[in-house]
Amino acid sequence: MAIIEVEDVWKSFTNDGKTVDVLRGISFEVKKGETLCILGGSGGGKSTLLKVMIGAHPATRGKVKIDGTDIVGLSERDMNKVRRKFGVLFQSGALLNSMTVGQNVGLPIGFHTKQAAETIDIMVKVKLEQVGLLHAKDRLPAEISGGMQKRAGLARAIALDPKIVFYDEPSAGLDPIATAVIDELINDLKTKMGMTNVVVTHVMESVRRIADKVVMLDKGKVILYGTLDDLLNSTDPKIVNFVNGHIEAAQTDDESYQRFVNDLLI
Numbered sequence: 001m002a003i004i005e006v007e008d009v010w011k012s013f014t015n016d017g018k019t020v021d022v023l024r025g026i027s028f029e030v031k032k033g034e035t036l037c038i039l040g041g042s043g044g045g046k047s048t049l050l051k052v053m054i055g056a057h058p059a060t061r062g063k064v065k066i067d068g069t070d071i072v073g074l075s076e077r078d079m080n081k082v083r084r085k086f087g088v089l090f091q092s093g094a095l096l097n098s099m100t101v102g103q104n105v106g107l108p109i110g111f112h113t114k115q116a117a118e119t120i121d122i123m124v125k126v127k128l129e130q131v132g133l134l135h136a137k138d139r140l141p142a143e144i145s146g147g148m149q150k151r152a153g154l155a156r157a158i159a160l161d162p163k164i165v166f167y168d169e170p171s172a173g174l175d176p177i178a179t180a181v182i183d184e185l186i187n188d189l190k191t192k193m194g195m196t197n198v199v200v201t202h203v204m205e206s207v208r209r210i211a212d213k214v215v216m217l218d219k220g221k222v223i224l225y226g227t228l229d230d231l232l233n234s235t236d237p238k239i240v241n242f243v244n245g246h247i248e249a250a251q252t253d254d255e256s257y258q259r260f261v262n263d264l265l266i
Contacts (some may be wrong), residue, residue: 004030008063024220035197040217086164087157096139102137127155147178
């Protein structure tokens with residue numbers, strides 16, 4: 001059963017009277033308990049797609065169904081109800097520097113529920129224990145490493161036991177060991193808690209460790225939607241270059257690519 005359905009999604013931006021189609025007819029689905037990795041080079045549209053899927057940017061047209069509810073055109077009040085069904089781990093971790101790790105994790109619980117402070121504290125401890133950070137509960141973000149900040153951000157993303165977790169480049173800025181720890185946590189959430197994961201990444205080592213399905217974008221279009229084996233066995237030159245780590249080659253094999261990127265940067 002699909003818990004996420006993306007149907008013919010387009011996203012356009014207009015600047016100085018010029019319209020740029022960043023997403024062009026994107027369609028795929030994510031089944032409950034799957035980990036889907038969204039791949040592609042810089043400027044391919046994957047970050048925009050993530051923002052559309054979490055309701056940060058409205059789709060220009062098409063449908064984005066989260067657990068059966070189409071969020072395109074949804075009111076802010078109804079969107080907040082849908083947001084309780086998913087958590088988001090942002091690329092930077094997005095922790096508030098003036099608050100402790102525990103206070104950061106407790107934010108969504110306090111915002112979305114009427115739990116007593118003592119109950120929130122217990123819930124925070126449980127989530128920090130899940131990501132191996134209980135010892136850092138009273139530390140400030142500046143007092144912990146980048147990898148620990150990402151794990152704290154993940155604890156906050158799962159604070160309300162969401163059905164889905166979205167990840168925006170979770171390994172950005174991390175060393176290989178810290179990246180492997182995050183990947184292991186993603187797999188644990190899937191196997192132990194049945195969570196559905198949607199991961200925007202460009203790190204093939206992570207894709208190999210966590211992906212059940214993959215969507216690869218190029219210039220705002222899907223060029224592959226399938227299993228990890230489909231990705232690894234593809235003969236498409238763009239995909240082969242990406243899989244082999246030749247991202248620059250994957251990005252420059254089409255003269256129109258640079259024009260597309262330039263349009264996005266206007």
